[in-house]
Amino acid sequence: MSEVETVSEQRRFGVIGTGVWGETHLMAYASHPGVELACICDLDEELLAQRAEQYGVECTTTDYREILANEEIDAVSVVTPDFLHREIAVAAAEAGKHVLLEKPMATTVEDCETMIAAAEASGVTLMVDFHNRWNPAMWGIKQQIVAGDLGAPQMLTVRLNDTIYVPTGMLSWGGRSTVIWFLGSHSVDLVRWLFDDEITRVYSVARSHVLKARGVDTPDFFLTTVELAGGGVAQIENCWIMSTAMPTVFDFKLEMIGSEGTCFADCSSHRMLQSFTPAGASYADVAVRTEVQGEPGGFGVNSIRHFADCVIEGREPAVSPRDGLENTRVLVAIHESAESGQPVELPR
């Protein structure tokens, strides 16, 4: 054993919102050697108690302000519905907490700007959890672009769809959001990040039939085309009504065509593992949020760990507040275009 002993201090993190994805934050923090999962918040007391027991958290609350008032807490994850980020994030920043926001940053540009101003004023770290930048397939494409293997990026297509279970069963608030906020946010972030460029023009067509008939008043899908400042073009497909007979809850495919090379990613029906049992056909998650030999893993966990590492080491996260703001700006324009039926310009 080393004679040298190092002194390290665990940082204390809180999680506000412990639903399906909130649990990923619990997994990431609870398994991080430098982090103490100090306090968790949810409006659902039963769920809260269950999570607290499973992840060994002593402090629980239904009022996020209690977490913010706790001076021992260094940082918080905000994993509430899309449209409920601003108030919490601003209060957190004002309380001096570093903030990790689930995607999208917010549903208005003003919300984004307000949160960024609050973080800057307090000097806290603010990151939006665009975790596909940690997806090994997406990272692989990014590296190939950076290395020049594909030549200059010309066009990109991204499909990110969910089965109808997501807006009608998994999310209680599907009708108060859209598939653009939920999945388009990832898609747009990938476009900006892979092209390393800004989107300047948007066109989108949406329809509202199937979900509406099911009592969830939100569009079924958006089919979007975006143009980038440097000349690149991308087609984005976001749909919330795929059949629940699909073996995965989502369908995620990406294609990048450069002047010299072409590449394809399939992050859903890749067939790493296919299972057929009396319960039906299913493809288990092997990449997003996994638990192998007792250890949590997957890129959904790794982006959260990255935030923790940045807080601990005082580093800038790989996703900037501006990434969140520009993302929301595009998402707002997509909704506008789908509404008006016309292209929307995003001048720079």
Added chain:
Amino acid sequence: MSEVETVSEQRRFGVIGTGVWGETHLMAYASHPGVELACICDLDEELLAQRAEQYGVECTTTDYREILANEEIDAVSVVTPDFLHREIAVAAAEAGKHVLLEKPMATTVEDCETMIAAAEASGVTLMVDFHNRWNPAMWGIKQQIVAGDLGAPQMLTVRLNDTIYVPTGMLSWGGRSTVIWFLGSHSVDLVRWLFDDEITRVYSVARSHVLKARGVDTPDFFLTTVELAGGGVAQIENCWIMSTAMPTVFDFKLEMIGSEGTCFADCSSHRMLQSFTPAGASYADVAVRTEVQGEPGGFGVNSIRHFADCVIEGREPAVSPRDGLENTRVLVAIHESAESGQPVELPR
């Protein structure tokens, strides 16, 4: 920030053999917060210098005994060719170092028994790096078996093949080993682990044409059938002569058929990421050994991290010395059967 400060001590690890796979051990240890990568050994001084610089290691040596003589070192990885494990591992155990052996444990049962005896005598931890137990796809199948989703396992097929580049280009010692030691070791471990049972009968057919004609005197392939004590049967395919035009260096597929369910894994041509560039068709590694946002990952890294965690926490690793021994026992029988053309019994 937490008022509570914890004192942790970094353990010091050495790596003996820093070639292709030795580098994975360097990546795993160098990035582990509880580990100091203290000293590395290789006979190739140029490579050694390069690795030392890249991983920030100050101590290097071409004589592994120097590492074993270093009292500050707690544990070593032995990443030498298959047939060169025994002497080093026994010496390491006698020097009180915990030992992580790359697979296979050794090429004779006697070597395995000797190493196990040495480790038991010294009370050190001994693990064989069957990293597919950390492969999310394999873990997923294991969990489905344990959960009963597949019913009772009946039959299994495992293909684990390499392109001819591996024995002729990647490995300098291909002609002194066989594809059974190199890939059959993984295959047999998966059979034993997934069935949770011992192999009692082995039949194998091998041929030696293509590699021999290339001057590497080792069989081209072994096609093996194994029977397990509880009645299960598995077919194993290990080939070393696939075309180098393949987009991956290996082909890895597994199928498990249970009384109630069927599942399939494809760990090579899964299409998570396919690239087509002037350099040809390639499928980048997204699962075995990756580096995403500056952090090493993948199941090849995670099994090594697990060893480090076990050393740090004084836990038993998920792979036991007996797993290594029984694995080698079966591999020896496969060679015997291929030689004699007859089934070989492995009585228990």
Added chain:
Amino acid sequence: MSEVETVSEQRRFGVIGTGVWGETHLMAYASHPGVELACICDLDEELLAQRAEQYGVECTTTDYREILANEEIDAVSVVTPDFLHREIAVAAAEAGKHVLLEKPMATTVEDCETMIAAAEASGVTLMVDFHNRWNPAMWGIKQQIVAGDLGAPQMLTVRLNDTIYVPTGMLSWGGRSTVIWFLGSHSVDLVRWLFDDEITRVYSVARSHVLKARGVDTPDFFLTTVELAGGGVAQIENCWIMSTAMPTVFDFKLEMIGSEGTCFADCSSHRMLQSFTPAGASYADVAVRTEVQGEPGGFGVNSIRHFADCVIEGREPAVSPRDGLENTRVLVAIHESAESGQPVELPR
């Protein structure tokens, strides 16, 4: 053997244009028991002689009018470049020949209308060769829609791309056409046919960099969104610059999402047959134009056989002249939208 003897008469067919796809017409007619491949025409005399020998055709000419002047010929295939259909087709109809036109019907709506008028005036059969309606995967989707298995069709995406070899190597006239005429024509036909509806609005973005730099002045790709009268929406991707390292010359994927079901077709990288040889990675054609046990087959051949059957039996082909006209109307609008940057209405 049957005592009943039937008298059948072989119809005589000519083929105008015997290049890459013209050969498919030769294969289809030469192997059809009810057809005599009577005369073939091409401007390239060397190619013509070669085809004549291979397919056992005695009559060859470099002037298509000779074929039309031949009173014994019942029907002709026109397999000339997109923009050279009208003159030949009108002359053929006026000469009383049934006409099979390769897709697209023509590159202007007026050309289509003129050809249709000529065919109607002469009472000859006129078919456009949208052979994907014979593609078993597309037919399967169509049958599922008709059977109601998918519910009401909501959205569709079609990708039909080629490697850059097609416009720069395979076609001598790539620079005088576009990927929309060449591949968009298939894509748009699939949209109209699968929705059984007309397209009323079109938006497209194109870019012109890579091919232009290679001296072929035609857009690299069009990313198109179309809306149908009944509310359906489709996204269409047509690109001509994919890497030549791809194992197939084209990439063809289709996804249909209905109110009740979702289906996916992959007609290019489906992996029915993958080969890796010293010549590289290639996926052989097993569906479009095949020759198995000496017999030609595949859906590219079957649509042509269908035309022959319709001529022989006096039936209406499964593709109508109006299908050709409406297809061209949409393709023209796609070019217009790409030019103007605005949506184009196609009122009905």
Added chain:
Amino acid sequence: MSEVETVSEQRRFGVIGTGVWGETHLMAYASHPGVELACICDLDEELLAQRAEQYGVECTTTDYREILANEEIDAVSVVTPDFLHREIAVAAAEAGKHVLLEKPMATTVEDCETMIAAAEASGVTLMVDFHNRWNPAMWGIKQQIVAGDLGAPQMLTVRLNDTIYVPTGMLSWGGRSTVIWFLGSHSVDLVRWLFDDEITRVYSVARSHVLKARGVDTPDFFLTTVELAGGGVAQIENCWIMSTAMPTVFDFKLEMIGSEGTCFADCSSHRMLQSFTPAGASYADVAVRTEVQGEPGGFGVNSIRHFADCVIEGREPAVSPRDGLENTRVLVAIHESAESGQPVELPR
């Protein structure tokens, strides 16, 4: 229209056995322009009436001898269970009918020899319907071998499995046959045909648990290794207990590794068409037996059409009686090896 009129005579064909696969023969003959589907036989009168109506056949019988007694009939297909071929085929040959036998030829070598002798004595054509030789993927591999693209074939693996529905639901006589007769016959034919060589040694392991427990007393699977005279080796997997949650009723994969190239076929989960509907996940047949635009097609139909063409034109079929005999000889040896647990030699 041609002045030349040709006189062709339709040959009259009968089909004995009109179950699931018998219908394929009906489809092939009914759609062949040179064939009259003259009479059909089945023991199930209800099914018989239904088939007669659907395929427009006037003559039906429950006694196959009536078909053989009909002097106007030229040829018959025998599509009865495996073990019921001999009596019918011998009687048919003696009645001067050409005979197409479904695979396997028979379940004993003696049966094969007797049928061959009868056909030779009568001078009739005898073909066994190994239709995978018409499978475009298999044909593609064969052509690559013949062309030398793969170098000398070294090893082959074939998986041909069914879901448990086949022996328990589809076949009424599953318990009186085995998966080796049903699927192994195809597998072994592919091995002989692709290597163009004879099998000289066989080893197989079978188990009997799951089907037995379901009341169908036949093995669940056979895992077989075969060696060929010229040094090639193949592994064959035939299983009858896959989960019925699979999207296809069978799983069919083949891999051929030659000295210079490697190729892979996937004829089941190839993803040409995947559908997800309230009825579950299913991959429609696009290759074996299809009906597109009203025309039957697929390689299952094409091999039967080939037999009709050979009868009409007096040609030798691409599958010889000896192919049937040698196939059965190997299948018998596989059963023997599975029984004895020892390799079985097949000396030449």
